[in-house]
Amino acid sequence: MRYTIVLLYFSLAFACFGQSTNWSLKVDSASIFSSPRFTDLNKDGVLDVIIGGGLEHQYTQHAVIAVDGKNGQLLWEAPSRSQLYTSALFQDITGDGIMDVFIGGREACFMSINGATGEILWEFWKEKNADPRKAGWLNFFCTQWVEDQNKDGYKDLLVTNGGDYLALPNQKKRPAARIMILSGKNGDILNDVSFHEDRESYYAPHTIIDSEGNIKIIYASGGETVDGSLWSVDFTDLSKRKMKNSKLLLKDEIKGIILNSILADLNGDKHDDLVVAHMSGKITAVDIANNRNIWQKEHEGYECYVTPSFGYFNEDKIPDVFTILAFGSFPMYSSFKLIVLDGKDGSTIYSEETGFNQYSPGVSADIDHDGIDELIYVHNTLIDQEKFTTVNQVRVVDINDNSNYFIGNVRPGVSMASSPSLVDSDNDGKMELIIGTSSLPMEGFDQYSIIESISLPYKDLNVSWPGYLGPYENGILKK
Numbered sequence: 001m002r003y004t005i006v007l008l009y010f011s012l013a014f015a016c017f018g019q020s021t022n023w024s025l026k027v028d029s030a031s032i033f034s035s036p037r038f039t040d041l042n043k044d045g046v047l048d049v050i051i052g053g054g055l056e057h058q059y060t061q062h063a064v065i066a067v068d069g070k071n072g073q074l075l076w077e078a079p080s081r082s083q084l085y086t087s088a089l090f091q092d093i094t095g096d097g098i099m100d101v102f103i104g105g106r107e108a109c110f111m112s113i114n115g116a117t118g119e120i121l122w123e124f125w126k127e128k129n130a131d132p133r134k135a136g137w138l139n140f141f142c143t144q145w146v147e148d149q150n151k152d153g154y155k156d157l158l159v160t161n162g163g164d165y166l167a168l169p170n171q172k173k174r175p176a177a178r179i180m181i182l183s184g185k186n187g188d189i190l191n192d193v194s195f196h197e198d199r200e201s202y203y204a205p206h207t208i209i210d211s212e213g214n215i216k217i218i219y220a221s222g223g224e225t226v227d228g229s230l231w232s233v234d235f236t237d238l239s240k241r242k243m244k245n246s247k248l249l250l251k252d253e254i255k256g257i258i259l260n261s262i263l264a265d266l267n268g269d270k271h272d273d274l275v276v277a278h279m280s281g282k283i284t285a286v287d288i289a290n291n292r293n294i295w296q297k298e299h300e301g302y303e304c305y306v307t308p309s310f311g312y313f314n315e316d317k318i319p320d321v322f323t324i325l326a327f328g329s330f331p332m333y334s335s336f337k338l339i340v341l342d343g344k345d346g347s348t349i350y351s352e353e354t355g356f357n358q359y360s361p362g363v364s365a366d367i368d369h370d371g372i373d374e375l376i377y378v379h380n381t382l383i384d385q386e387k388f389t390t391v392n393q394v395r396v397v398d399i400n401d402n403s404n405y406f407i408g409n410v411r412p413g414v415s416m417a418s419s420p421s422l423v424d425s426d427n428d429g430k431m432e433l434i435i436g437t438s439s440l441p442m443e444g445f446d447q448y449s450i451i452e453s454i455s456l457p458y459k460d461l462n463v464s465w466p467g468y469l470g471p472y473e474n475g476i477l478k479k
Helices: 235-239
Strands: 003-006 012-014 017-028 037-039 048-052 060-067 074-080 089-091 100-104 110-113 120-123 139-146 156-162 178-182 189-194 206-209 215-220 228-234 247-252 262-264 273-277 283-287 292-297 302-304 309-311 320-329 332-341 348-353 363-366 374-384 389-398 403-412 421-423 430-438 448-459 462-465
Touching: 017 060, 017 403, 037 089, 037 421, 048 100, 048 448, 060 100, 074 110, 089 139, 100 139, 139 206, 189 235, 215 235, 228 235, 247 283, 262 309, 283 320, 309 363, 309 462, 332 374, 363 421, 374 430, 389 430, 403 430, 403 448
Parallel strands: none
Antiparallel strands: 003 017, 012 017, 017 448, 037 048, 048 060, 060 074, 089 100, 100 110, 110 120, 139 156, 156 178, 178 189, 206 215, 215 228, 228 247, 262 273, 273 283, 283 292, 302 320, 309 320, 320 332, 332 348, 363 374, 363 462, 374 389, 389 403, 421 430, 430 448
16 A cells, blocks of 8 residues: 655646645545545644545455645545445544544445544444345445434434445346434444335435424435435434335436435525435425425436535525536446536526536535636546546636636546535635545556645635535535
8 A cells, every 4th residue: 555645835827716736645445436524633723634435345444544634644544345435424432532433335334433543433234254235234325413312422323224236227126225323322223214115225314404393304215227206204203113104205207316415495485495416317406395396407318426516606695506417328428517507496507518427516616706606626537538548627617707717736537426625624714625536447457546635825715515515514505
């Protein structure tokens, strides 16, 4: 295992946007699908970077990487039996004043890691030589905590377990997913209930507060080739394993709902609405309070693998939606399209063909202080079709001025599914952009990833959507 630290002390100018690379860390034997998360692990006053990775169906020593936010040095790494793709959650369960890390992924991998040392505190699947799939345990999906359920003084984990990783695309009969609550303290199962419909799931469940102040769980079913639905269920019903009391919010007769929804008030009723990206390419805004669609936008011939993000891209006060669509049908896609939809009515504000293998979400901020956000994402480019050589670079799209430009270095490889993140790690009023990119898996070549910090020169940047699942890392735009 080798790590390469590159420190660049010069600035590069692209359009009106000055920036420099603070540090870049190369990690061998890993691909990154997780998005960066931040907490101070070494008590130096600077937020450090924690990101998940690894290799599908392969043991790796480098599945969780903790990076010093000040200089890009490796703080620690943790191993896993298979790839970890959820984004880290934090809670101090060791009592040392440093946040511990909670992260999961394929093949029943879910674990807690000591934030100070990198030591694994607990693992969901502890058997070393047994196949979790044969025991009925599949992949884990997780985005958030729930309040302490077993009265041990610690928040607990709301997760989905599902998605048969060995199922063939044309296999319609799939194992039913289950919603679970795991103890944050030790990983014990506190609640385990199967979906009431016989469907798989790749959707991480999350909570909302309804108009009457009740906690509801949003969950969804289906996959790339299997139809599915979006549901809500009272948290109290989930606790009593009464999943048949679930309310249908949305149904897709063609393909499933696999991406996390995002939440904001789109119709001015003071309650959050859901924006849902269907695998079939539809984008739907759902009024949860009245159980109706606010709008739905179809994109014929396209599918969607990119979790939507919010930003303000016109002059009204309603947040707008952007994502990237793939033209074709799983698993073959020929082109990709960046779209921005008006949050008020779903009409198209902006659309353009973009990049290669674009599966990563983006972020939004008003960089030029004109009252309209720019969107920022990692743009992948295929530069040699015969050798399948790719490079990537951060791209900024200014919709108001109908312009775009690139920032930072050109790197080999692609952004697989990892969102960039805007963070003021040292609290100096200036933002850094943290990205995770990876080499394409090709026969005869070792896998590697690059984690990079790019400094941005602007003070007091107005950021709407700083990273994967927004400012609170749970899909909610505003509390």
